[in-house]
Structure formats: structure tokens, C-alpha cells
Amino acid sequence: MPVIEIAGKPVNVNEEGFLTVPSEWNEEIAKVLASQIGVELTPRHWEVIKFLREDFEKEGESATSRHTQTAGGFPIKEQFELFPKKPAKKMSYIAGLPKPKGCV
Amino acid sequence: MDTMTAPSIVPNFDNKETDRKLAIICSKGNLDMAYPGLILANAALGEGVETHLFFTFWGFDMITKSRMNDLQFSPAGNTAMHLPGHDMHIPQGLMPVPGMTNVATHMLKKQIAELGVPEVPDFLEQIVASGGHLWACRLSADMNKLTTEQLRDDIEGIISASDFIEMTEGAQLLFI
Numbered sequence: 237m238p239v240i241e242i243a244g245k246p247v248n249v250n251e252e253g254f255l256t257v258p259s260e261w262n263e264e265i266a267k268v269l270a271s272q273i274g275v276e277l278t279p280r281h282w283e284v285i286k287f288l289r290e291d292f293e294k295e296g297e298s299a300t301s302r303h304t305q306t307a308g309g310f311p312i313k314e315q316f317e318l319f320p321k322k323p324a325k326k327m328s329y330i331a332g333l334p335k336p337k338g339c340v
Numbered sequence: 341m342d343t344m345t346a347p348s349i350v351p352n353f354d355n356k357e358t359d360r361k362l363a364i365i366c367s368k369g370n371l372d373m374a375y376p377g378l379i380l381a382n383a384a385l386g387e388g389v390e391t392h393l394f395f396t397f398w399g400f401d402m403i404t405k406s407r408m409n410d411l412q413f414s415p416a417g418n419t420a421m422h423l424p425g426h427d428m429h430i431p432q433g434l435m436p437v438p439g440m441t442n443v444a445t446h447m448l449k450k451q452i453a454e455l456g457v458p459e460v461p462d463f464l465e466q467i468v469a470s471g472g473h474l475w476a477c478r479l480s481a482d483m484n485k486l487t488t489e490q491l492r493d494d495i496e497g498i499i500s501a502s503d504f505i506e507m508t509e510g511a512q513l514l515f516i
Contacts, residue, residue, distance in 0.1 A: 272350045313469040
């Protein structure tokens with residue numbers, strides 16, 4: 237697995253560019269990841285990211301869009317507005333987490 | 341010690357603008373056969389794929405307000421049916437006993453809920469919130485004597501089969 241430099245820090249990523257060691261993530265890295273995929277982070281984006289990080293800590297796996305709605309209270313429609321086209325993948329990418337495994 | 345770092349790697353989220361489009365024809369009204377189309381539609385939408393669902397024949401029950409909460413599952417005629425977590429088949433002769441459909445429906449709903457998968461009406465709401473399009477079949481509406489008032493409010497229209505085929509030009513198509 238490659239090690240790349242993001243925001244001046246070496247981080248482990250997979251072949252697609254997702255962080256593989258969640259503890260290497262920080263907010264500066266999130267800003268770079270977001271800008272790389274064309275997402276401008278607003279306070280609402282940060283709320284979602286904060287939820288995803290906490291939920292991953294608790295559940296041991298990345299939240300799906302469904303779970304982000306039911307457990308986090310972020311409506312799916314809003315997720316598509318904040319992270320267009322592929323919300324679940326973009327959210328986990330920016331939050332430094334693996335792609336969600338769940339189907340729904 | 342210097343850390344060797346590779347050049348930046350960025351996922352290809354939006355660059356693959358393929359205009360991919362998916363059309364799913366839902367023709368079954370059994371609880372177990374309602375889900376495959378919904379799960380695939382939801383997955384496609386999460387990948388940014390334009391998705392259209394066309395409800396026809398028994399699939400109409402999925403979008404009819406008075407029936408959509410009461411889809412059922414029967415093990416009768418399903419030779420792949422076995423007890424959950426076991427390889428043993430349940431003899432087909434035992435399937436038609438009174439109450440079997442209720443028991444089986446209840447069990448299936450419980451298993452689905454445990455996986456965090458929504459019930460059918462809620463799932464369709466999620467699909468619409470994700471940008472999915474729902475269409476009702478003209479012939480099925482006429483056969484069942486149903487009008488738009490009796491269907492989900494988020495049905496975009498009652499359309500003919502040829503309208504649907506025209507609308508989904510170039511789409512990948514699934515018949516369920």
C-alpha cells in the first residue's frame with residue numbers, strides 16, 4: 237500500500253487514495269481530501285464528518301448513507317446536496333475512513 | 341529518516357462521466373421479490389447512476405397506498421426455502437397450512453429490519469430522496485382501476501410501456 241504526503245504529513249492510503257489508518261487523519265488532511273474531489277467544506281459538512289468519525293469509532297465500520305440518516309440525523313437528500321453523486325463514498329473519503337461495506 | 345512518499349492518489353469520483361443509466365422493471369408484489377429491485381436501485385443511485393423504476397403487474401402493489409404496507413412472503417412453491425441458518429428444507433406439503441404466510445412474512449420482515457434495511461414504502465422514499473424516478477404502468481393502472489390518487493404521491497406519472505422504453509433509451513435494463 238502506498239504512503240503519500242497530504243497536508244505535509246505522510247499517510248497510508250489504498251490504491252484508490254482512501255486512508256487506511258484512520259488515526260492518521262486530521263482536519264487539515266480532510267480539507268485537502270475535500271478540495272481534491274471538488275467539495276468545499278461548510279460547517280454542515282463538518283457536522284457530517286464529525287458524526288462519521290465518532291460512528292466509526294463506535295461501530296468499527298463506515299456508515300452507509302442509510303445509517304448516516306437514521307443514526308446521524310442527516311437526511312439522504314441533504315447528503316446528496318453536500319456530497320454530490322456519490323455521497324457515501326465521498327463522505328468516508330473525506331473523513332479518512334474506508335468505503336462503506338454495507339449494501340443499504 | 342526520510343519517509344518515501346508516492347505521488348498523490350485521488351479517487352476518480354466524478355471524472356468517469358459515463359452517462360450511465362439504469363432502468364428496473366418491478367413486476368412482482370411478493371415481499372421477497374420487492375427487495376432486489378430496491379436494493380439495486382439504491383446502490384446505483386449511490387454511485388451517481390440515473391435510475392428509473394417502472395412498476396407493472398403485481399409490482400403495482402409496491403406503490404399502491406392501500407397495499408404497499410402489506411406485502412407478503414409465502415414459502416409455498418419456493419423449493420429453496422429452508423429454516424433460517426439451516427440447510428434443511430421445509431417439506432412443500434407443510435407450506436399451505438393456515439397462518440404459514442403470516443409467520444413467514446413476519447420472520448422475513450424481522451430479518452430485513454435486523455440488517456437495517458427499511459420497509460418497502462420507506463425504501464422507496466429513500467430512493468426518491470436519492471434522485472430516483474418512479475413510474476407506474478398504464479395497463480396495470482387500468483386493469484386494477486387505479487388512479488394517481490391511489491398511488492404514492494412521488495410517482496412521476498402513469499405511462500405506457502412504449503413511453504418507458506423511449507425514456508430509458510441507452511439504459512441498462514433489469515426485469516424483476
